[in-house]
Amino acid sequence: MVDLDAYFSRIGFVGPRQASLSTLRALHALHPAAIAFEAIDCLLDRGIDISPAAVDAKLIHGGRGGYCFEQNSLFARVLTALGFEVEGLAARVRWNAPPDAPAQPRTHHVLKVIAEGEDWLVDVGFGGCVLTAPLRLQPDLEQPTDHDLYRLAPIPGGYTLEVLREPGWVPAYDVSLTPCVPRDYEMANWFTSTHPTSHFRSNLLAGRTTPQARYGLLFNRFTTRPIGGKPTKEILDADGIETILRDVFGLAVEPSWRPVIERAAATPPG
Structure with missing residues (x-):
């Protein structure tokens, strides 16, 4: 049900x-x-x-x-x-x-x-x-x-x-x-x-697809793929990741997420 x-x-x-x-x-x-x-x-x-x-x-x-x-x-x-x-x-x-x-x-x-x-x-x-x-x-x-x-x-x-x-x-x-x-x-x-080799155990990631664009977050890399436009990428700090999770992905961000967010923000560009 x-x-x-x-x-x-x-x-x-x-x-x-x-x-x-x-x-x-x-x-x-x-x-x-x-x-x-x-x-x-x-x-x-x-x-x-x-x-x-x-x-x-x-x-x-x-x-x-x-x-x-x-x-x-x-x-x-x-x-x-x-x-x-x-x-x-x-x-x-x-x-x-x-x-x-x-x-x-x-x-x-x-x-x-x-x-x-x-x-x-x-x-x-x-x-x-x-x-x-x-x-x-x-x-x-x-x-x-x-x-x-x-x-x-x-x-x-x-x-x-x-x-x-x-x-x-x-x-x-x-x-x-x-x-x-x-x-x-x-x-x-x-x-x-739960398995240590699962990428969900080590990667901060999020995705949302609207009528306007696809949005993706992997670690600290935020990607926007608009319909009819060129993809853009942006490297975010911890505050930026938290803002994106809340404002773009619509998530109810919890204080307990902060250590995970800070680890993602420290990821070297790649």
Whole structure:
């Protein structure tokens, strides 16, 4: 269950509450604009509780964002409550990894949603490259969104999601079409939130995508990628990071975050 009134108020949705493609598109655009991608709790040794009550308290009522297991589990419950058929899937992240990097575990939560008789890839929890619209689960079809052009390249058992950026087609992740069960996500979430090799345990990062631009923070590097414009990058001090987390990413910054912020501010430029 999910409090639809509270969720719709959180993301600013006022449209019809029906299982239509237009509703799916509207929600998919509004969610990543309102609820930032972040994993600050991993840096604070709090762990990530992906139970529905904890996710709703944090993302809907607590002025916080979250990462894929929180974002997409919430979105799945919202869509299910509206009458959509929703299936949980898992993906191996390849974003920013060299081509010869070893295969990663499937630690990214995505969704398959049936809308108006078609299968759609839905993902509101992928940081600075998050989808802002559902994609048809069809191979080699170039699919434009407001921010990026995507395509799904077929691989055994699933697809590679690719995005067109300055270097060309860049892989985001390999998604398996084998459905997941809740325990799959509990195990993957435990790994990503606690294992010392998980980048969420060492990197301060945040992402938000609005109709105007994509915003990203990695350590002390703040990037803005406006629609139709050139990306800009800025190196921030600790006060600047705190301001950006609050004013750009819309997060309820806590005093306990300050040591994490100061460590990020001390990161050498790179």
